[in-house]
Amino acid sequence: MSDRTRARLAVTGATGRMGQELLSLASDRDDCDVVLAVSRSAPDHEIAGVPVADADALPRLLVENDVDVLVDFTGPGSSVEYVAACADDGVAAVVGTTGFSADQEATLRRASESVPVLKAANFSRGVAALRRAVREACAALPDFDVEVTETHHNGKLDAPSGTANTILDDVDDVRGAHPRVHGREGDQPRETGEIGVHSRRAGGIPGEHEVLVGGAHEYLSLSHAALDRGVFADGALDAAVWLSNRDAGWYDFGAVIDDEE
Structure with missing residues (x-):
């Protein structure tokens, strides 16, 4: 993974509630930069100064933007697809999406054999x-x-x-x-x-x-x-920065907290 001091992040579902929160909070942090934001519902505009691209182009855009970590709060089907693209392109993934089937969860775990994957139901x-x-x-x-x-x-x-x-x-x-x-x-x-x-x-x-x-x-x-979604977005961004220099494997948010203690 990257040895940069600022992690280069991609945010999926950028036009959703959590996507917008992630983009807003990331703009005020000094440990990461959102270099890519994608959406299936409303691409082709900017949020917090970040252009929003079409999610269908994600595999190509991950490489073109030299992304370290993808942060995903979308839906189970989309999330599995995005994490598979990360595995193919050597990009770590932070997954806050919930509601996965057993088969979908197994697919995420297989991706963690190639890249770091941190999945959590809650980042508070x-x-x-x-x-x-x-x-x-x-x-x-x-x-x-x-x-x-x-x-x-x-x-x-x-x-x-x-x-x-x-x-x-x-x-x-x-x-x-x-x-x-x-x-x-x-x-x-x-x-x-x-x-x-x-x-x-x-x-x-x-x-x-x-x-x-x-x-x-x-x-x-x-x-x-x-009290607001900012608590989850901040935690997910903390997890993304933490994950940016980890080896391939399956992680949870507890590992981030334990590492700080």
């Missing part, structure tokens, strides 16, 4: 801290019930959120696999060991996650709320 340091707290609480309170609730904007496609699924996996890692019940209706008493999962969609909420750990006489509530 606060969520990283929440996950650690959840694991500790579930280990310390093995007989308590667990319920996970996530809330996002009304345009989010996948449910539960990628972050909620990651938290559920954290609980399983600590306690072993348990059945997940998505919402409840009618006569549905809680079964021992099950984990309740609840998804809400409303307005423009960037993301909220709550984990309720409840016993017979007390309960613990652990939660995180993102």
Whole structure:
């Protein structure tokens, strides 16, 4: 990978919510430059001073612009295609897209055999801290019930959120696999060991996650709320800079945070 002091980045989905946030925040940083932005929905204009090109030309543009790392928050199908282009052209990839099928996830992992790939459902340091707290609480309170609730904007496609699924996996890692019940209706008493999962969609909420750990006489509530998308964009840019000098392999955002401690 590059030994430059400023990482050269490409941003996909540049006209989307996260794409625009990434371009805006990157313009104020001194550790990276966005040298390429692409979009399928509205190319041929500028965002934060960066020209937006047609995403269909991405493989050629990655090479022409000497890109170090691609940052992707699009959709599963597009993301798999973009990361495959990165693998072909020796470009690292940071993936914040969620909702992948098992086959799509496997395709991303194959790409990581050729280039560094960092995939995370959430790039918030606060969520990283929440996950650690959840694991500790579930280990310390093995007989308590667990319920996970996530809330996002009304345009989010996948449910539960990628972050909620990651938290559920954290609980399983600590306690072993348990059945997940998505919402409840009618006569549905809680079964021992099950984990309740609840998804809400409303307005423009960037993301909220709550984990309720409840016993017979007390309960613990652990939660995180993102106030704007900037927290995710900043974290993704941190991950991209960190990834720019890594060897091929599969990484997650926890590695970035651990490296800073």
